[in-house]
Amino acid sequence: MSSTAHMNVPIARTSLLESEIQSVMEPLRSGWLVQGPKVREFEDKWSAFTGAKHSIAVTSCTTGLHLSLAAMGIEPGDEVIVPAFTWIATANVVEHLGAKVVFCDIDLETFNLDVAKLETLLTPKTKAILPVHLFGMAADMQTVNVFAKANKLWVVEDAACGFGSRYHGDHVGTLGDTGVFSFHPRKAITTGEGGMITTQDDELAAKLRRLRDHGAAMSDLQRHLGARPYLLADHPDAGYNQRMTDLQAALGSAQMDRASDIVLERRQLAQRYDEAFAKLAWLRTPVQQIGYEHGYQSYPCLFQPESIRPDSVSRINERRNVWMDKLQKLGISTRPATHAVHMLTFYRDKYKLKPQDFPNAYAANDCSISLPLFHGMTGEEQDYVIEHVLESAS
Numbered sequence: 244m245s246s247t248a249h250m251n252v253p254i255a256r257t258s259l260l261e262s263e264i265q266s267v268m269e270p271l272r273s274g275w276l277v278q279g280p281k282v283r284e285f286e287d288k289w290s291a292f293t294g295a296k297h298s299i300a301v302t303s304c305t306t307g308l309h310l311s312l313a314a315m316g317i318e319p320g321d322e323v324i325v326p327a328f329t330w331i332a333t334a335n336v337v338e339h340l341g342a343k344v345v346f347c348d349i350d351l352e353t354f355n356l357d358v359a360k361l362e363t364l365l366t367p368k369t370k371a372i373l374p375v376h377l378f379g380m381a382a383d384m385q386t387v388n389v390f391a392k393a394n395k396l397w398v399v400e401d402a403a404c405g406f407g408s409r410y411h412g413d414h415v416g417t418l419g420d421t422g423v424f425s426f427h428p429r430k431a432i433t434t435g436e437g438g439m440i441t442t443q444d445d446e447l448a449a450k451l452r453r454l455r456d457h458g459a460a461m462s463d464l465q466r467h468l469g470a471r472p473y474l475l476a477d478h479p480d481a482g483y484n485q486r487m488t489d490l491q492a493a494l495g496s497a498q499m500d501r502a503s504d505i506v507l508e509r510r511q512l513a514q515r516y517d518e519a520f521a522k523l524a525w526l527r528t529p530v531q532q533i534g535y536e537h538g539y540q541s542y543p544c545l546f547q548p549e550s551i552r553p554d555s556v557s558r559i560n561e562r563r564n565v566w567m568d569k570l571q572k573l574g575i576s577t578r579p580a581t582h583a584v585h586m587l588t589f590y591r592d593k594y595k596l597k598p599q600d601f602p603n604a605y606a607a608n609d610c611s612i613s614l615p616l617f618h619g620m621t622g623e624e625q626d627y628v629i630e631h632v633l634e635s636a637s
């Protein structure tokens with residue numbers, strides 16, 4: 244029986260310092276609310292932290308992924324490889340450009356792309372690949388990049404969850420042609436909604452900056468600071484409006500001042516869970532891989548009270564849901580780690596897919612469980628989760 248009083252532990256909780264909340268007042272007082280000096284400051288801090296040559300703030304990770312593919316000229320008739328287990332946005336942006344989504348199964352160990360399958364998915368129409376650094380664990384970028392180079396494919400890293408994730412020392416987002424991060428409140432740095440594109444490529448960066456701003460050759464800030472602010476810019480492209488506001492950027496920029504502390508705190512919380520659950524054969528905690536530094540956007544586990552096989556998945560799924568329900572009643576929020584996109588109605592119907600077509604994505608969809616992890620989580624909250632997870636074993 245439990246020894247502690249009932250608590251409510253959310254799956255994630257936004258943690259903002261008073262100074263970070265106050266930072267939003269600056270653009271409000273200055274009157275410059277749209278993309279301006281605060282966006283530039285946030286982008287500079289992002290580049291300094293990640294080592295990216297260019298950082299381009301946008302309205303969300305989804306719009307950043309879309310903008311990347313648009314800048315690369317992805318169009319109807321093209322095919323783009325996307326992992327089958329990821330947030331639906333990774334696939335949706337391909338659909339938005341009229342291209343075809345080609346799903347790739349995942350490796351159940353890492354929840355990331357099964358790179359051994361890539362060759363089998365290649366056709367003359369393949370133009371790009373979207374590796375996802377799911378939950379803060381980098382994808383196998385060495386293999387992805389070799390494959391992409393050999394076949395002249397663009398690489399867009401979906402780094403929505405990738406803040407603080409490193410691959411052999413390099414921060415994710417600096418390894419493909421572009422990388423895109425999310426600032427949704429379930430991510431480590433938040434601006435409410437928001438995203439950041441990173442790239443090492445000067446030409447791509449210039450195009451992305453234009454495309455996010457109606458295709459304008461010059462941003463409003465550049466024009467206002469220039470010699471002739473009264474003349475409007477030219478528009479070489481029919482772009483979009485995907486500009487981040489200065490209110491959001493002020494909030495993001497303020498949090499970047501404790502970026503390393505945030506990463507460290509999340510790693511320490513994860514390590515505590517790792518140690519507490521090390522002996523539980525029925526709960527597989529996130530794997531450790533040499534050369535990979537996990538950013539722990541979340542703490543995704545596999546519930547495996549018996550070995551996961553195609554014929555045991557639905558049975559395990561039922562038991563997992565019973566367990567999730569029990570934890571929910573105890574005040575502990577959990578979630579499936581994410582969803583298998585090929586099992587969602589739109590993709591299932593459009594591409595005539597069955598769950599078993601991507602067996603590992605199917606298993607991850609039905610047997611994964613994320614436990615609460617967020618910076619700002621108290622020791623008591625984590626004790627409470629640990630106590631009840633351990634209790635579930637008995």
Ligand SMILES: Cc1ncc(COP(=O)(O)O)c(C=O)c1O
Pocket residue numbers: 303304305306329330332333375377401403404424425426427437438
């Ligand atoms: C893997 C992945 N890609 C893309 C997105 C979309 O991010 P946003 O909500 O910033 O558009 C998310 C959001 O959760 C995600 O987890």
